[in-house]
Amino acid sequence: MAARQPGGILAPVATIFGADDELDLAALAANLGVYAESELDGVVLLGSTGEFATLDPHEREAVVETGVEAIAGRRVVMAGTGAESTRRTIEQTRHAAAAGVDFALVITPHYYKTRYDRAAMVRHYQMVAESSPIPILVYVMAAYTGLDLATPIIAELSRHPNIVGIKDSGGHAVKIADMMATVEPGFAVLAGSANSLLASLVLGATGGIVALGNVVPAPCKLLHTLYEEGRLDEAQALQLRLMAPNAAVTTTYGIAGLKAALGLVDLHGGRPRPPLLPLSDEEHADVRSTFAAAGLLGVPA
Amino acid sequence: MAARQPGGILAPVATIFGADDELDLAALAANLGVYAESELDGVVLLGSTGEFATLDPHEREAVVETGVEAIAGRRVVMAGTGAESTRRTIEQTRHAAAAGVDFALVITPHYYKTRYDRAAMVRHYQMVAESSPIPILVYVMAAYTGLDLATPIIAELSRHPNIVGIKDSGGHAVKIADMMATVEPGFAVLAGSANSLLASLVLGATGGIVALGNVVPAPCKLLHTLYEEGRLDEAQALQLRLMAPNAAVTTTYGIAGLKAALGLVDLHGGRPRPPLLPLSDEEHADVRSTFAAAGLLGVPA
Amino acid sequence: MAARQPGGILAPVATIFGADDELDLAALAANLGVYAESELDGVVLLGSTGEFATLDPHEREAVVETGVEAIAGRRVVMAGTGAESTRRTIEQTRHAAAAGVDFALVITPHYYKTRYDRAAMVRHYQMVAESSPIPILVYVMAAYTGLDLATPIIAELSRHPNIVGIKDSGGHAVKIADMMATVEPGFAVLAGSANSLLASLVLGATGGIVALGNVVPAPCKLLHTLYEEGRLDEAQALQLRLMAPNAAVTTTYGIAGLKAALGLVDLHGGRPRPPLLPLSDEEHADVRSTFAAAGLLGVPA
């Protein structure tokens, strides 16, 4: 499965915590069991939505192992394996590969961003790519990391045979088009959120990694299908309809909003790990009414 | 003509200067005469590309009057009429209307941006709209002004019957989709550059105001046509082909680059007004080779 | 007077408007008459605080002429003469010189900021300096313009004999120290606000252009005096005491806040020109209580 180009609709799955903020691997596995029979093409473990940043190393390994086992080959499995150091990134990537992950999604190191120039970033990704048994994708998430990669860097990285794609969460149409115009043919560009999915597709993206897919896989996949079938008016209407619910589980309320929404569709949600705070009652009601207003509760898409 | 929704492909035309950096209205009129017989649906006078910011009040009036006369009703004419004060904006808008302009494109005031909140911006645009004999469009150009308008402000402005559209030069797919999902039906969203044209169209934009249209009107219009005809593969390929030449006349070399390119296609170009500097010989050669590499010199699109 | 190094405490004076937002030159002259007998070392006409950005060319000339006449040689007079084009900047600078202004304060052009690199900015300031009969100061106001000048550019400009200083409104201690370490000896660095005055002085600034000086000249000047006399504990305490009232008339409420405060000390204030909005009653009360809490109403500093 790893040999083909990554694409379609993947959900960056939420990591579930129980009492005392400990990992609840059973709940995670239960959610994944649902996704493995859903319209989703795949899942991403340990993405930003998966709260990888607050997980200790042994917790990250547990999530990866649980996730691969729960999906059991029914869908593509990506895993976030990036870390601040090149060596730790390599270790995590090798662990993911050994656990059976299909693709590693490697976020940019970012703490010492003032010194992470083209030479540093190219060397980092090439070292990871060389040492990885599975294909890797570059993961740019500037809203959280404060680090963007200029298009020429991405174009250079796309020449490496084991760097097969990128998730760019910026949602900037110009950046997406610039990438598509300069990367190696076959290099996959994936939208980073449902809110930029249609614009990314029309520019040549192969799909998207969309947090909203955790909650409502069907309409996310439908948007992809409508585009592929050339039903542009329907695709446009659906894209606009998904904007508000997508914002509720990403930019407006973040992971706490996503977990609140999971509860609305009978999946495991709960609270994010502190310092992230859960939603207030008013915020929770807003999430519900936003999904209801978009016709996403209790009815097929 | 003013009654219909603005759309299609418009070029924000370059203002031409002669010796001593004085206005060359004859050269401007000559270029406009070409555009009036071109594939363009219209022109925009006194846009950012038209160097409005370095023109004195009487020069702005001369450009508007010359432009309307040169176009002579053959194409839609917009004119930039924004100023830092509400009163001066109203004066310039009324002058444009009196001169025969179809639509006023009103850039956000921006100097005292820390105090230009929703209340200030809504009051400004409503006062201008109330006093304008012609329909107005909001013009957001955050890269130059440092001021963006949040989507809810734009949605509120779209309810006014004399505010008929927006040119948003951000090129951010999420912002465009958020606008389309919340503005009044019939409110026109126009792409602000050729580099975001296809993504804007798929989200519901009615067209674009594209600097590249000054140089090569035909391929810019063709991109719109291909999209409208559902020929998405061709549209995507053309969009990607236009990225590099578009950058050469906008983000990379700015107005000096655009004027250099005008010279390549036998239109009047020349130098921008200082402090903008003309291109070096190397930069000029780069503009030429970029257009040549994209197949835009000497051959039909 | 123009031959000496600019320094001390200057107020960037508010421009006063009457009914229908027209200039009230008599009110401006009355305020200036008070300043000319105050602890202030000088005044700045047509600064950002003076709403230069919303004044038409003939209004700017009227303010300069009125200001010089009202001060009548009793204090240093600076005037803001910057414009987006080099040619208009030169015209306004020459007019100010002819009217009797001592120093021209030339704000960076900024609209086409993506193209205003070192070469463009150096050429601009050198052309202005060459053609100016009076010494000029560079004015960097990045919060409004979005354009900062890197220290090496400032150091290069400081080598020109007719560029005698800079007002940097950033208030960043590192930038101030970098400038002081690299500019030509004798080049004056002026703090751009009362909130950074003491830190600027300890790094070698010759004084400051401080909006708060419009309202309470005495304590602003006292802070300078305390520093010069080496009374650092008192200077520190006064600096901290001025932070809240300074914020009320600058960063928090802007020009509307300043004009409200002018009313508290029996100077002409009124409303700013739209799109700037006047303060609400609650905001007005907050300005009053802030000044009262700092002991700046009705008592000597």
Next chain:
Amino acid sequence: MAARQPGGILAPVATIFGADDELDLAALAANLGVYAESELDGVVLLGSTGEFATLDPHEREAVVETGVEAIAGRRVVMAGTGAESTRRTIEQTRHAAAAGVDFALVITPHYYKTRYDRAAMVRHYQMVAESSPIPILVYVMAAYTGLDLATPIIAELSRHPNIVGIKDSGGHAVKIADMMATVEPGFAVLAGSANSLLASLVLGATGGIVALGNVVPAPCKLLHTLYEEGRLDEAQALQLRLMAPNAAVTTTYGIAGLKAALGLVDLHGGRPRPPLLPLSDEEHADVRSTFAAAGLLGVPA
């Protein structure tokens, strides 16, 4: 020692790596042995300069234990204990306390910055402070984290008896003054770099945590002493003289520059851990000439 207010000049010590980028604890201990007999008032382990971000949990513990042992009570020892999760921050803080560290320096969590509002940050720091056996300082490093804390948040945190100070690496005079004007009396504000030391001191800072102190402790401490003795002209001259060498080991060349400079003064340096790259030969020569030009090589301060 922990009961007194933190202040004076502390160096955020470099973590030293050997072949294969492994920790070289002996080299670290050797450097610390020198610092313990130097003009420095203390050291900070696991700061940004100490590359904490690329260290695994067990490596962080080893650095803390080695550091406390090497200093052996001769100087104040702080340690960076912040992590993305509140729980991991508490664990690391408790470990540092158990190891004998005097103060914990707790960097802001920052990955999910869009959701780290006042409520989240106050709860985080209060939970850490409540559970910490030693006093903690807040560490704001917006250039790396992309997260600043507004002054009112800092003022609120300063009311907690176990939150005793802040290191703010912004170097912004206005922010420092705003903090000094609003924090609890006795709350220590520390400059975050030698480049803002004098400006911070004049506003009431108790000292600084300065990377340059790794290389040349004596002049850094001298700057503090000159200020305290009221020798302002000498202090100003020294501050300006330190700007260029400070930039070489911080903003310009980062940790690689600092490690190169350590080699110039016969301390252990070496290479940073990838993805940080070592300096080129030209960059290395620039560091040397910068220190030499400032008179910091081979001569007493």
